[in-house]
Amino acid sequence: MTARIGVVTFPGTLDDRDTQRAVRVAGAEPVPLWHRDKNLGQVDAVVLPGGFSYGDYLRAGAISRFSPLMETVIEQARAGMPVLGICNGFQVLTETHLLPGAMLRNTDLHFVCRDQKLRVENAETAWTADYTQGQEISIPLKNIDGRYVADERTLDALEAEGRVAFRYATAGESADGYGNPNGSLRDIAGITNAAGNVVGLMPHPEHAVEPLIGTGRTDGLGFFTSILKNLVNA
Amino acid sequence: MARVVVDVMLKPEILDPQGQAVQRALPRLGFEGIADVRQGKRFELEVEGAVDDAALARIHELAETFLANTVIEDFVVKVENAEGIENPVTPDVPAKSGS
């Protein structure tokens, strides 16, 4: 039986179809979910894709998190169901407080779209098991509200508990996709909850699953194959 | 140091998609009885020295030429007193957006 992975569409979600394609490319079955429904309909995991839900008006993710579907997602996530938030999805996850911290306007105040180098800091979450600790991957980043902030105590706790899942790789020249693109504290690009089932990140793995398209790399496919293995083994 | 506040709001006749999005979300959150929501910007300026008429006139000019785009926005300049109450300033220069 193939795993069924729900992909949520809010009004203004943009990357839902791409995410469904990425799920398909990885060999799972994508299940479109609509924000007004309460029922998740037998899915094994949920992805909150990128975009500008509700135009990112008020704050990115602030309005979507009150949708009926999110009530169920929050409940299920607390019960252990794997949830991945990409970009706008990550912003929704912080607004729901499933993940700590918040996302603010990039320090240079511009939307930034580029091929971004990331370091995998935690290869043990439900969504990162196919990567190795310390591995460097390159996937597209595209946002204007991507600056991760949290108070020092929270940041220290995240580090101590190994919950920083990805960092922007700062080693090389920024022109080549290295460097912290938005002023995120401690170069944090993505985090996980304590249980490792809820992961959020700003860059877009779903845009890096086919060799021809986008950046021409497939470094993002690991997210979707990780979850497949996780579900099969579960 | 004194604080001068500049509030910048879209003109009433201009579409405010952000305010609208907030308003449309309210019923879903269980809030009723709010007929309209407009969202604007608030600038807090910490001014060195005295906030006299000359200083206010300069801030007014700053608001008009830079903080607000008077093609689509109105602004109000206010001085915040110790209690946090903000008094709109109506010096010789009109406080509402001119042009």
Added chain:
Amino acid sequence: MARVVVDVMLKPEILDPQGQAVQRALPRLGFEGIADVRQGKRFELEVEGAVDDAALARIHELAETFLANTVIEDFVVKVENAEGIENPVTPDVPAKSGS
């Protein structure tokens, strides 16, 4: 119809690049003597019916759960009187962001 204003500002310890961008531009525009600029949001709510304590308490809750993200932002709720002067509300609920 009464107007209630909710001002939302980033907490002081959080970097405010928008405010900074304004401040950095000031010398170029020939403005001096402004030590700091912070940029926040202003919401104007048109409230149907009386703005009594109960209504204010509800708006306070709205601000706390929705208009502001108290992880990063503080807010103040104010009632605007006829002269346009805004009185910060300090009911039983604390007016500065709680949590």
Added chain:
Amino acid sequence: MSLDTVKHAEQTPDVELPWKELGLKEDEYARVREILGRRPTGAELAMYSVMWSEHCSYKSSKVHLKQFGEKAPQSDAMLVGIGENAGVVDVGEGYAVTFKVESHNHPSYVEPYQGAATGVGGIVRDIIAMGARPVAVVDPLRMGAADHPDTKRVLPGVVAGIGGYGNCLGLPNIGGELVFDACYQGNPLVNAGAIGVMRHEDIHLAKASGTGNKVILYGARTGGDGIGGASILASETFDATKPSKRPAVQVGDPFQEKLLIECTLEAFAEQLVVGIQDLGAAGLSCATSELASNGSGGMRVELDDVPLRDSTLSPEEILMSESQERMCAVVEPDKVERFLAICEKWDVIATVVGEVTDGTRLEIFWHGEKIVDVDPRTVAHDGPVYERPYARPDWQDALQADDAGELARPADGDALRAQVLQVVGSPNQASKAWVTDQYDRFVQGNTVLAQPEDSGMIRINEETGLGVALATDGNGRFAKLDPYTGAQLALAESYRNVAATGARPLAISDCLNFGSPEDPDVMWQFAEAIRGLADGCLELGTPVTGGNVSLYNQTGEAAIHPTPVVAVLGVIDDVARRTPIAFRESGQLLYLLGDTRQEFGGSAWSDVVHGHLGGLPPKVDLGREQLLAEILISASRDGMIDAAHDLSDGGLVQAVTESCLRGGNGARLVVPDGLDAFTLLFSESAGRAVVAVPRSEELRFTDMCGARGLPATRIGVVDGDAVEVQGEFTLSLAELRSAHQETVPSLFA
């Protein structure tokens, strides 16, 4: 005063109307009276005045534009031609593609962010209105001098607006241009283009047919935006108590537009739509009169049913309002419920505001009274047509005589090296990544190529790899020197850019940006440019599917350079065969295709090094362009080349620099016999490209070029980490990179 109804107009023939203030000429107003057989009502006058404006009626350009039809090449690809919201071409496998470029120049100068944003919004609605899903946008831009303080206000705002709207809409930005020139200082050009994809059977047209069918207005509420003219009518003449200032600038709501896209496509998919029209310039006036005149019956509209944002709007203002993010659909009565349900699903306000009647009139009612009763054709299609006088400017000869070939050339290798750095680092030749990195190029997951490639490329069919490519080009300097040739050079460059990526050019759209048509010099430039473009399209076999004319681009008496921007659409059977610009493999051989001549008129070198504009632009040979394109396409299909980059402004050295930086590899160049280094590097002769050929393919490739008669000259090899011109100079990639990449951020970041 009371409502100006049709009845009232009949009874009060002598009431003076402010036709002049609304921009009508005396004879135009007389013509309106003649058409109606009475004086118009205020609402009718409002409709005629906006629909007969230059912007909506093309009254100055019509007589010239018709050449695009008269000289149209035979093409099996055209499914819908000029005249609809956007043209549609067949790209195979049952797919059709619609694309178009439009201008939003003036609003973007007043309010750069919103002006540019609503420009994107408008062109995207044109695409949806054809039945297509929008799949990409492009943004050809022209700004004032890069170091002028006002450019620092306008450009960042325009870029943020295009990004803010397009990114939020979920459309990848796959190309465009950014050119700086003092002639655009008071009148920047903000053109925006979009592409949409549909199945053949999904093509929709703007027409209202079928008596009893309902007219549904959906999207944003109507507010008082962009109704300058109508508010004169409403406030000053008809009701002095109204606020007389209505905003001339509109604020866009990309989120609302995203919902419009989704709900419109869902309604198309369920076949609920008989006819559809977007609301752009002239708002409801345009949508109702065009729908009605293109259909078979008449139309009756109840203006009271239009959802308003501002309850004080007068009927004239409602008719004129240019509030964004609105569409109008014609739907059969038994499908209305389902249509409204889909709108509700997407949180889109939708209202039945009228119906198709069996008459021939467009009738509009307000508070139960008839305020408009017109033949819709007379509003939408029978506007005035001007034969504006034109004449070759008396300064043209002197300009052309000022030959750029006479300019001082670099004395030695060191001077040449310095000029290379100067040119590739000049604002016009420098990398535009600071701009394009503010645009999402990945969304929708089908972007094969985007900036800084020669053209953008989008995959259409995941299974077969079918894709389309789009490039936009225009060179106002060339067009100033010779508008006929300049227009053809824009066409040729765009055509070449598409072919360089391996796609076959199919059809074009254009955006013609010119000064005042009332100036005979400008009118001559315009007439010449159209003649050049139409002749060129005929020769290349690429029909014009549609486009846009923007006139009155000038500051006082000074017109901008004539700036025809041409967008060429191409098709590629399998995007896996696309050719990028990057030199990726060390050891590959570099071939220069085409002939290099002493052509420096209007060149980047003459501008950057000498601040000079004069002489003649490069010669155009469209037969050669076609041959070059065939070679580039065959070579891509058969895997003979690994990289290709077209040569245009900046010449060979510009192209080599870009391809080296993109691939992270250097190049060693040898000046071929018969050319000097300076000419090799900086000439801007048309019909050329540089390609990287794997050694194993060299023979096959040169044989092909030889057999077909295309000059192919080996000029060097991909190698090392510098650009070296043997016997002249060496420039490290690091030095080239900083010259090329730091300029724009240092001006605007």
